[in-house]
Amino acid sequence: MSIENNKTYSKRTASRMSKIRPSGLRRLFDLEHEIGKSSSNRILSFGLGNLNIPTMPEIIDQLKGALDDPISHRYSPNAGLLELREALVAKYKSEYHLDYEIEQIVVTSGCLEALIDTFLALIDPGDEVLIQDPTFGYYASQIILSGGKVKPIPLNEKFELEPEDVKEAITSKTKALVLNFPCNPTGSVMSREKIRAVVEIAADKGVIIISDEAYEAINYDGHKHTCAAEIDNENVLIISSFSKTYCMTGFRVGYVLGPPELLTPISLVHQYNTACANTPSQIAAKIALQSPASIREPMMKELTERRAKTIRAFTSVEGIELNYLPLGAFYIYPNVRGTGMDGQDFSDFVLKNCQLVVVPGREFGNSTKDHIRVSYGFLDQADIREAGSRMEACFNKK
Ligand SMILES: Cc1ncc(COP(=O)(O)O)c(C=O)c1O
Structure with a gap:
């Protein structure tokens, strides 16, 4: 039997597995595969949260040379290569005016390892963790695997988190709040004032911000990112990675930064989990941070153009509405109710009739089932234009 068709839980597995489901995206990818076999049109996928832009050649060229050094063939220190952590200290100082010590950083296998290490280190059985709704699907499963309870807070109509809603959601059991801006799946960002209000409420109530x-x-139209630790670095854990910033999703290198009291236990989980992040990838990350910021310009130019074309292609269809400006990441999250379909029916419809993949909003929580997530990370501009023409033809016919 294939792994896909097997159950995730049986009498021989841990009971926590009964609460974990494979992502609904799997159904979409199976369907995509099925339709791809019978259609003459190439499938164009706005489904992936991945980037098809190669890692900057400046990083790859230097990395090739570094691989001759046997240091890159070995385990690194558990918390990460010293030079990489030094480069991260310098980054947070120069970009956000934050003073971190080397000991306040643990380098991990991407944000995903940083997140689960953090949840395992912080959560006791029954603790509640607040997450945004809609939000990145991994949080809920990782929180449940760590023994916690997930409590979603719906975002407002511009996909920001309202400080008042955070205040109302906090109970005596609330341990942490996971913030994610720029946001996957919406591409929305938050003003510094709103981030400040949320971070201050959490600190006041003894809730840790992750x-x-x-x-x-990845910000557009001059938007400047606020790092939540700029507001309060005593109560905030920062999780980030090189995946999206430097088109390095396959390298799997990220980190967690925070106050020593929280970092020490997280670092211990990391030690028993993976020992250390992949050493050649850490070297690539160090090269990235030591390179001039200008190496990111071609990537940002490309994403900026894709964003404009994607917004145009989808909002040209009658009934699709985007009533906020996505100023970050590489997603838009329009409402498709005006087409007479919810997000699920719409994504099935465009897959069958236009050979386009988009992800229904229900994959990201319960509050936005009329929306779809459209990622422009993995489609070139010509393909985005082609997708627009297919939708125009298809929806005119309907
Ligand atoms: C919000 C968010 N966090 C984390 C990740 C995973 O990042 P990494 O590749 O660093 O593990 C993703 C990937 O899509 C994401 O969208």
């Missing part, structure tokens, strides 16, 4: 800033460096 701020996933994976998209911190």
